[in-house]
Amino acid sequence: MAISARVHLLFLTISMAFFSLSFAEIRFSQIRNDDRPIIPLDEFGFTPKGRLELNVSAISLSPEKSGSDLSYVGFFLCTRESWTHVFQDLEDRQIQCVLMSEMVKKVLNFGSLDKALGGKRIDTVYNETDADQYTLLFANCLEGVKVSMNVRSAMYNLDGKDNVRDYLSAGKTVLPRVYFFFSLIYFALAGIWIFVLYKKRLTVFRIHFFMLAVVILKALNLLCEAEDKSYIKRTGSAHGWDVLFYIFSFLKGITLFTLIVLIGTGWSFLKPYLQDKEKKVLMIVIPLQVIANIAQVVIDESGPYGHDWFTWKQVFLLVDVICCCAVLFPIVWSIKNLREAAKTDGKAAVNLMKLTLFRQYYIVVICYIYFTRVVFFALETITSYRYLWTSVVASELATFAFYAFTGYKFKPEAHNPYFVIDDEEEEAAAEALKLEDEFEL
Numbered sequence: 001m002a003i004s005a006r007v008h009l010l011f012l013t014i015s016m017a018f019f020s021l022s023f024a025e026i027r028f029s030q031i032r033n034d035d036r037p038i039i040p041l042d043e044f045g046f047t048p049k050g051r052l053e054l055n056v057s058a059i060s061l062s063p064e065k066s067g068s069d070l071s072y073v074g075f076f077l078c079t080r081e082s083w084t085h086v087f088q089d090l091e092d093r094q095i096q097c098v099l100m101s102e103m104v105k106k107v108l109n110f111g112s113l114d115k116a117l118g119g120k121r122i123d124t125v126y127n128e129t130d131a132d133q134y135t136l137l138f139a140n141c142l143e144g145v146k147v148s149m150n151v152r153s154a155m156y157n158l159d160g161k162d163n164v165r166d167y168l169s170a171g172k173t174v175l176p177r178v179y180f181f182f183s184l185i186y187f188a189l190a191g192i193w194i195f196v197l198y199k200k201r202l203t204v205f206r207i208h209f210f211m212l213a214v215v216i217l218k219a220l221n222l223l224c225e226a227e228d229k230s231y232i233k234r235t236g237s238a239h240g241w242d243v244l245f246y247i248f249s250f251l252k253g254i255t256l257f258t259l260i261v262l263i264g265t266g267w268s269f270l271k272p273y274l275q276d277k278e279k280k281v282l283m284i285v286i287p288l289q290v291i292a293n294i295a296q297v298v299i300d301e302s303g304p305y306g307h308d309w310f311t312w313k314q315v316f317l318l319v320d321v322i323c324c325c326a327v328l329f330p331i332v333w334s335i336k337n338l339r340e341a342a343k344t345d346g347k348a349a350v351n352l353m354k355l356t357l358f359r360q361y362y363i364v365v366i367c368y369i370y371f372t373r374v375v376f377f378a379l380e381t382i383t384s385y386r387y388l389w390t391s392v393v394a395s396e397l398a399t400f401a402f403y404a405f406t407g408y409k410f411k412p413e414a415h416n417p418y419f420v421i422d423d424e425e426e427e428a429a430a431e432a433l434k435l436e437d438e439f440e441l
Ligand SMILES: *[C@@H]1O[C@H](CO)[C@@H](O)[C@H](O)[C@H]1NC(C)=O
Pocket: 053, 054, 055, 123, 124, 125, 152
């Protein structure tokens, strides 16, 4: 094998090991003059009643060598585990072509076509009865031959007695319900928040209305995601709801990061204005969120093996890491300011109390970011394909805990500890601090 082909295969092996994103919409791929030995197309988790529908049209090979065996060109399904074995066999030259391996499930090859392929089409339905997570790949073992074709692939499981088609991968088929459930929780949270704002209307700040907007956007985002996933489940395509989903994701992303920055700066709690450097953080985070959302759309729409998938995935991860780091700065500045203030003015205990709150907030933001990024990714990689929904549940629970903590700690209060002014309350704060000193962070 040529070096580039080996690098390509190795890269494929790695991405198969780490990204288990079965999108499982009906997918259309146009392949033009492609001489890659292996072309990955899609991934899907099958139940014992799985089906793969493949429609290949406008097939042409160039140059059309006479005498070459077209049964070495075709589609196959392969689990990740068997792929590692096949890869090893190819490396050791035990087999010349992937399609010779016993470890892969051959779906269709071009051997049945006669010469003069031009414009030919093949349609087939393949029954997959061994439940597992499979990748659909195309192999072309003819050296120097370029393939062009249009491929429509639809993978689904048949459900229940009526054999209804379910286009969501085995571990994701409950996701519409999961998202719907969480959206109800957030609508309830929004209701509770409105009630709190009404009860404590004399001590409400602008930031509290902003928090309400963030919760409502989160609820709408989840509702659209539920509807989007349920539409894909029924029809295999995502028309209409995906656009709404992206719009709300975008608004939710921007407002959530803005909220973390605003709370971190103490805006409207501690001071009615933003400093220049704090505004700069917002000016970095908001445009980056726009880029992150564009990247997310491209990633979702192009599928795990689309042309630019990997580039956009990297862009997304990079932008996300920058945003996550940037939102921590205002909190750190606030902590620093409070610490200095505690030394200089008379209200030391009150300042220290605020300080404790901001330290807690800092740690909670880090935990939230860590959990929804790193732990989520780890869970998604290690859980079996059948339980992929559990990582979504874990990540949504962590997100909910974060929203609940933020709401609880920064709720409007008559006896707002951040605004205590008289000596009595200063004493009370000092008392409370003595206790907390023993558990100092
Ligand atoms: C694809 O092939 C299957 C199996 O032959 C067939 O039932 C289906 O109608 C075809 N779909 C299209 C869009 O051609």
